[in-house]
Amino acid sequence: MIAERLQTLEQEARDSGLPSNLFNQGRGNAPQVNPQQLVNNIVNTVLNQLGIITSNGPGNRGGNDFGNRGPGGPGDFGNRGGDFANRGGGNRGNNVNPQAEILKRSEESFDKIIAMLNPAQRPSIKRLKFDQIKVRGGADRIRAIMEEEDTPLTAAQLTQVTSLYNAQNQSLRQFATQLAQDAFAALPPAATTARGTQNSQPQVNFNPNNVNNNPQAQQVVAQVLPKVSVQRALLDKATIDTVMKLLTPPQVASYKLNAMAAP
Numbered sequence: 001m002i003a004e005r006l007q008t009l010e011q012e013a014r015d016s017g018l019p020s021n022l023f024n025q026g027r028g029n030a031p032q033v034n035p036q037q038l039v040n041n042i043v044n045t046v047l048n049q050l051g052i053i054t055s056n057g058p059g060n061r062g063g064n065d066f067g068n069r070g071p072g073g074p075g076d077f078g079n080r081g082g083d084f085a086n087r088g089g090g091n092r093g094n095n096v097n098p099q100a101e102i103l104k105r106s107e108e109s110f111d112k113i114i115a116m117l118n119p120a121q122r123p124s125i126k127r128l129k130f131d132q133i134k135v136r137g138g139a140d141r142i143r144a145i146m147e148e149e150d151t152p153l154t155a156a157q158l159t160q161v162t163s164l165y166n167a168q169n170q171s172l173r174q175f176a177t178q179l180a181q182d183a184f185a186a187l188p189p190a191a192t193t194a195r196g197t198q199n200s201q202p203q204v205n206f207n208p209n210n211v212n213n214n215p216q217a218q219q220v221v222a223q224v225l226p227k228v229s230v231q232r233a234l235l236d237k238a239t240i241d242t243v244m245k246l247l248t249p250p251q252v253a254s255y256k257l258n259a260m261a262a263p
Contacts, residue, residue: 031207033214035184038184039177039180041211042220043173045221046176046221047169047176050228051137052137107129127148138162138169139158142161145254145255145259149254149257161243161246165239179224187216187219
């Protein structure tokens with residue numbers, strides 16, 4: 001009865017000049033792998049598992065159409081389109097980075113709490129604040145160390161250090177992208193066709209461009225991650241060597257002392 005009614009509706013649609021496949025759209029159409037999106041999602045996953053969150057460029061959303069919001073541990077943000085900042089690549093038409101705004105407000109909250117405490121209570125809360133900043137790595141780590149040791153970076157120094165780490169992250173993304181592209185190209189043909197179908201019907205909400213849904217993509221992540229980790233260590237060393245040249249002697253001493261005191 002339903003089938004007969006559907007046929008009637010389709011005929012009425014044709015008679016009215018509407019597309020003949022109006023009621024067939026989505027029926028049996030399995031979602032397809034988009035190599036560029038999938039590679040981008042693989043790179044996001046790899047970088048975020050290394051604690052790196054970078055921008056993907058305009059109009060990207062990480063290529064996941066919200067698809068990679070499944071469980072993912074440290075890399076979960078990367079599967080949400082490369083963190084909140086990358087939805088649309090332009091932060092929905094403005095220059096505000098939501099994640100950066102959240103982190104900024106968190107620091108401001110710490111400062112307000114510290115201001116309300118007596119001198120004896122402040123050191124432990126300050127330490128907690130700086131520890132949370134340092135764990136972000138990159139320029140934030142350098143900034144936090146300098147502030148914690150009372151030898152803060154100047155505005156010009158902070159700009160230079162931030163630029164260095166942005167360049168490092170971009171270089172690492174390019175390195176990871178090339179590895180992911182090569183690994184993806186080496187996959188068997190089955191990996192580049194639509195999957196997740198049964199009896200010619202697509203699985204509900206299945207997205208083959210979602211790393212969490214795609215076993216081949218997970219295989220590529222496993223192959224690429226160790227190599228990117230090694231490359232990151234090399235770049236980190238080169239970047240910190242350059243950063244040291246930008247610091248004053250007291251700041252260099254502060255960095256070394258803080259590193260020695262780290263657990």
